[in-house]
Amino acid sequence: MEGQKPLKVAVLGCGVVGSQVVRLLDEQAGDIAARVGAPVEIAGVAVRRLDAPRDVDVPSDLLTTDALGLVSRDDVDLVVEVIGGIEPARSLILAALENGASVVTANKALLAEDGPTLYEAAEKAGRDLYFEAAVAGAIPILRPLRESLAGDKVTRVLGIVNGTTNYILDKMDTQGAGFEEALEEAQALGYAEADPTADVEGFDAAAKAAILASLAFHSRVTAADVHREGISDVTSGDVRSATDMGSVVKLLAIAELVSTGSTTGGGPAEPGVSVRVHPAMIPRTHPLASVREAFNAVFVESEAAGQLMFYGPGAGGAPTASAVLGDLVTVARNHRQGTRGVGESAYADRAVLPMGETRTRYHVAIDVDDRAGVLAAVATAFATHGVSIQTVRQEGRGDDAQLVVVSHEATDAQLSATVAELRDMDIVHDVTSVMRVEGTDE
Amino acid sequence: MEGQKPLKVAVLGCGVVGSQVVRLLDEQAGDIAARVGAPVEIAGVAVRRLDAPRDVDVPSDLLTTDALGLVSRDDVDLVVEVIGGIEPARSLILAALENGASVVTANKALLAEDGPTLYEAAEKAGRDLYFEAAVAGAIPILRPLRESLAGDKVTRVLGIVNGTTNYILDKMDTQGAGFEEALEEAQALGYAEADPTADVEGFDAAAKAAILASLAFHSRVTAADVHREGISDVTSGDVRSATDMGSVVKLLAIAELVSTGSTTGGGPAEPGVSVRVHPAMIPRTHPLASVREAFNAVFVESEAAGQLMFYGPGAGGAPTASAVLGDLVTVARNHRQGTRGVGESAYADRAVLPMGETRTRYHVAIDVDDRAGVLAAVATAFATHGVSIQTVRQEGRGDDAQLVVVSHEATDAQLSATVAELRDMDIVHDVTSVMRVEGTDE
Incomplete structure (x- = not known):
């Protein structure tokens, strides 16, 4: 040597x-x-x-x-x-x-x-x-994606890639803290910066989602292509509601291969990719649910390998x-x-789909009048926009009641139209929470 | 193309x-x-x-x-x-x-x-x-070890690398099944072969431990160097006992860097490696504890990266x-x-330590006479061989009692000598279980 x-x-x-x-x-x-x-x-x-x-x-x-x-x-x-x-x-x-x-x-x-x-x-x-x-x-994830899985077909990446927001959501889950309280604790411990915008509003996770999507799908995806929602609107009520259904709220960076389902062409639709960052409810039995504190993890689904997870510290010197x-x-x-390793691979050149075409499941909490016929009316609103309901839970609360609806898969556009119609209904006082449900088998 | x-x-x-x-x-x-x-x-x-x-x-x-x-x-x-x-x-x-x-x-x-x-x-x-x-x-683990962590110093690898035994131990944990019953279920589902020896007795895991140790520590380690114990002696009592202390029993493939602690030389002892496969109790809060059914996972500790885990299906076509x-x-x-990737790297040439020099913690269950002075006598036996006790739990059971001792770190040789002395004592009816405790912070 x-x-x-x-x-x-x-x-x-x-x-x-x-x-x-x-x-x-x-x-x-x-x-x-x-x-x-x-x-x-x-x-x-x-x-x-x-x-x-x-x-x-x-x-x-x-x-x-x-x-x-x-x-x-x-x-x-x-x-x-x-x-x-x-x-x-x-x-x-x-x-x-x-x-x-x-x-x-x-x-x-x-x-x-x-x-x-x-x-x-x-x-x-x-x-x-x-x-x-x-x-x-520190988590080896890019090398596995572009080398270890090079003979496989990655279909979905779900990542907890921002430690600050995972810390905050974990405290809200385990201590029943509100968002502001958990944020202050994260700041006191150095997990969140004085101006927490980049973390809390999902900008940091969106940059990582773009990089993960580029590698996983051999396409060019930039931060501007990523639909982004942060966690500052996540309430204690959302977290409790997740717990009630055996789930936990996480901020996920998601990149998935989807059939565009376009009906304009003749043959099978060319798959596009959906790339997004938003809070979501995932089942507590999902491997990502046990990622606590400021740890990161990336869950990868591929056709041949099945489900893989990579876990570790996501930051620190x-x-x-x-x-x-x-x-x-x-x-x-x-x-x-005098050689090179794997360089950029963008041959697949997949299109990033608009968020409206992204299909997922939804958890919707609705404050309504507590009287007969309300459930039927609400169910009709979902059906009108093609959103199929998986479960409804109704809780009386004095004069009014809360309906918690979990849907089957629907597009973001269908769901948005449903929520708009619900908000216009006289019997609906408020749609108090809309959150996506990820990591389930449907 | x-x-x-x-x-x-x-x-x-x-x-x-x-x-x-x-x-x-x-x-x-x-x-x-x-x-x-x-x-x-x-x-x-x-x-x-x-x-x-x-x-x-x-x-x-x-x-x-x-x-x-x-x-x-x-x-x-x-x-x-x-x-x-x-x-x-x-x-x-x-x-x-x-x-x-x-x-x-x-x-x-x-x-x-x-x-x-x-x-x-x-x-x-x-x-x-x-x-x-x-x-x-399918889990990318060798490439991360030899490439992603090439600038770091790996100190320990703990792996659940055999799906059959993990399935059996998981059933014993979640359903209270005995070893034979869980094995039969694994065989019925195709997770275990008709002759389950290679899996159940740890031969398969030992081969993998040798490969992991070679890569992690840039040394040559063969299957013959690996201390191997299987799970056929793990009882429902062991599994319950683990649950009582907030732990779970897993078959672990372990490769760790250890100071030989040799006192013959002058300077600091050259680190050697301990490579072994045996059942162990790990805390339920450890990331490996949530690896269920026939899944595999490898947990890696390194100086700079800290704790990483790689999870996924360990077998299947x-x-x-x-x-x-x-x-x-x-x-x-x-x-x-016309190039080559990373080839064998054995430059560190570390020695594999005899099992007797391996230091870990132990969980020892002892059936004893239920009378005054017994605990003192047992504690003395541990102390005589330099094994420090962390906790003792005593349970009366009619005429006799059970002592459950969890030790601080000690060498395998010290623990074996302690167990031999315990078995010779009149007040000791039987040493019913000796199991190593891993994945704790000591």
């Missing part, structure tokens, strides 16, 4: 993740060298401020504020980008690839917004662009750095041998 | 797995070609009898009983071995590699008994030998074929590009 020419890696960013990458590159140097077939040495670490406090000691001669200068150096073979955000990360990755370096990034926002630009640059440069850490932190370094070892081996 | 020269694959065996491999190669041909970059066509299918009934239609001109002739053909690029067993599988794989083919196999018994012979042949031939399907069926084909796509890509 000593005789092998070292590979030089530029690390862009030395925050929570970058500092752990630097630490592990040092502590695991011997193992990494053995696994790559050559030593991997740090060429430099690009930071915003040279004198900022950090979690790791970096020799001062390695630190630089000139990130572009660093990735443009002749001796840099590999670049790790852990700055995050769109710019300057995009420009730096493009410059690194043009310069002949192979790149590992954890940047979900950039990949979900403008992945194809990066994939094409990597293709043109003949270099690797790996990004396991961009989805579900060391776990994310583990995923970055796993990629780095592969990319370094390839770089050394 | 049409312009690319097809890769030719020889399939050895057309049983439960092989027939699914043949089916998927046909049904997924377009996707596989797109992912490989060239079509993958079947060169031939080697079977024992040409006229045997099978689950898939194979064109008769592809069938042959001459497996060696098939793998020796000039036009064969890839070989899938799903015959199982040691011979002729080993000779055929060696012949295929010598002939310049890349190989995918699901043969856990062969890999665990004689892996190094195969790895060396692959190395010498400059070809790939992949075997994801050999452990935990289609799931196993999914894993085979995932490997086949990778191997075909490499073969086409």
Whole structure:
């Protein structure tokens, strides 16, 4: 090993993740060298401020504020980008690839917004662009999707890919907390940021859903294609209602292959994909239901393998750095041998369906007059729009009553029309909750 | 794609797995070609009898009983071995590699008994030998271990890698069934074979443990190195006792890095590995505890990533074929590009420790006289051998009593000596159960 020419890696960013990458590159140097077939040495670490406090000691001669200068150096073979955000990360990755370096990034926002630009640059440069850490932190999920399941046909991916929202929903479930209370607890513990919008409103999960869908279905899906609903409207009542039906509320990132069911063409409809993020009720017996606290998990269904689940920590400096370094070892081996790993695969070119065409089941809670004929009227409203009812539970509450309806599969458009009609009915006081039901066998 | 020269694959065996491999190669041909970059066509299918009934239609001109002739053909690029067993599988794989083919196999018994012979042949031939399907069926676990976690340090692997025994133990837990009754049910449902020895006595799990340990710790571990205990001695009482302490009994394949604690040397002891298969009590809150029926799961602990779990179907024709084909796509890509994936990595060369030096916790149930001083005498026996007690529960049962002791960590040798002394004591009627406790934080 000593005789092998070292590979030089530029690390862009030395925050929570970058500092752990630097630490592990040092502590695991011997193992990494053995696994790559050559030593991997740090060429430099690009930071915003040279004198900022950090979690790791970096020799001062390695630190630089000139990130572009660093990735443009002749001796840099590999670049790790852990700055995050769109710019300057995009420009730096493009410059690194043009310069002949192979790149590992954890940047979900950039990949979900403008992945194809990066994939094409990597293709043109003949270099690797790996990004396991961009989805579900330390959990190996992208490599299994694009390599282990390459001989199979993935039909659905259901992911708990945001730890903040899973923590909040778990506290609402186990402690009966309201959303605001659970959010405050998550903030106090550092699981949620002061401005929790990106997590709570599903933006973070939507970026990951786009990446998962792209890989699972060999198609280009960007964050803008993802239907997104957050958890800030989830109430204690929803959570209790889920419990009553043996379910639990989770924020799911969903990517599934669906027959478009289009009736305009002649032959069988070409399958499209539905990609969405929203809270949903899943049965407590579903493997995802037992994912607690801030853990992440991705549940994958495929034709031959059946049901698989990948579980672990979805964030944090060391776990994310583990995923970055796993990629780095592969990319370094390839770089050394002058080969490339699996690049972008978008040959299937599937269309992303509008949310209105997405079919799923629904849990609808309706406050109604407590008198004869109400159930018949409500059932008629569902039937009018082609939404078949699986179960209805009626609870008297003094002058009025609550109906809880769980439907069979229907499109989002059918359900929306049903809810609009219900809201116009005199006997209906309010539609208090509409939530999708996922992870059931129908 | 049409312009690319097809890769030719020889399939050895057309049983439960092989027939699914043949089916998927046909049904997924377009996707596989797109992912490989060239079509993958079947060169031939080697079977024992040409006229045997099978689950898939194979064109008769592809069938042959001459497996060696098939793998020796000039036009064969890839070989899938799903015959199982040691011979002729080993000779055929060696012949295929010598002939310049890349190989995918699901043969856990062969890999665990004689892996190094195969790895060396692959190395010498400059070809790939992949075997994801050999452990935990469809679950991607070997690729994550040797690639995704390549920048991390794996410290422990706990696997439920045998569906038959998990099914039996699950029935004992959920239905209060005895071992024999649960085994009969498993046999009736096809989860257990008429001669269930390989599963029930842990031989199948031991082969998988050897493979997992080799990959996790970059060392050579064979089935003969694995300490093995099956589940035929697990009683309803053990299962109830586990329930009483909030635990559940699982058959675990365990591979862990341990400090040898040797006092003969000067510096810090070089870590060795403990590799073993035995029933153990794990807390019901542990992610492995929720693995039900015949499902498999592998729980991995590493320094940076923390705790990961991989879950799914551990057997079956289609799931196993999914894993085979995932490997086949990778191997075909490499073969086409004239490169190799990750080969054997045994650089760490860690020693496998004798079971006597393995440290874990123990649950010991002891029938004793119901009189004063008994607890003190029993506690003294534990203390004499350096086994520290965490909890004792005492239950009077008429003339005699039962003591249930849960220890802190101790070596197997210390515990064995303790049990031997207990059995010699007049006040002890019987040591009715000794079971290891795993998956706790100590």
